[in-house]
Amino acid sequence: MNIFIMGAPGSGKGTFSSRIKEEFNLNHISTGDIFRENIANETELGLQAKSYTEKGLLVPDEITNNMVKEYLSHLADKKNGYLLDGYPRTLDQAKAFEEMTKGTDLAVEKIVVMDVPFDELTRRITGRRLCKKCGAIFNIYSKPPKTEGVCDECGSALTQRKDDNEESLKVRLDEYAKNTEPVIAYYEEKGMVSRIDASKAIDAIWPELKETLKNK
Ligand code: ADP
């Protein structure tokens, strides 16, 4: 199964990606995670991406497309398909991806869109805290860790993403409205999109999301 998961910043893409990946045994590719990893390791790609991601701007299509192409060619288990998280985010990326996967079994089959009202997104993003060690995600308002600043799962210190501040968030939401909503409309016209009401609690969303992926 080949899936795109789409949604505004704070819509729960990261949280649900890890559940989907486990449930359906998929290769998970998160372009945001790849950029953050490369920035942390100060690679060439990281240097190219850094000035954009910190401000909340999209990284130029050419850089992003090449990176995705590279990852696709190294999928651990091609037969199981993928969950692509954070890509495509522009119409040019969507077209480039179609080009890359044409005539292969890597063409996208399902697109889930996590829908959350814009005012709820701000609370989620500014309250978000992450464990770098084990990947657990907390929120100081809605899902606080038992001890402030410490991961419940592994005891490591929690961190905040550099772009999880109000200023960068505004830019990210603008980018989403301007560039990514047209991508959703493009796939909606092809009848490939399932919209999930992601404003509810995580445990209320998950059964619906799972069923949607199984049935469609
Ligand atoms: P968000 O939480 O805002 O949805 P991600 O973690 O998916 O963000 O991505 C973080 C940042 O990485 C983006 O704001 C952008 O700068 C960059 N990025 C991720 N995916 C893409 C993409 N497909 N095209 C361009 N830039 C991207």
Ligand code: ZN
């Ligand atoms: Zn942890």
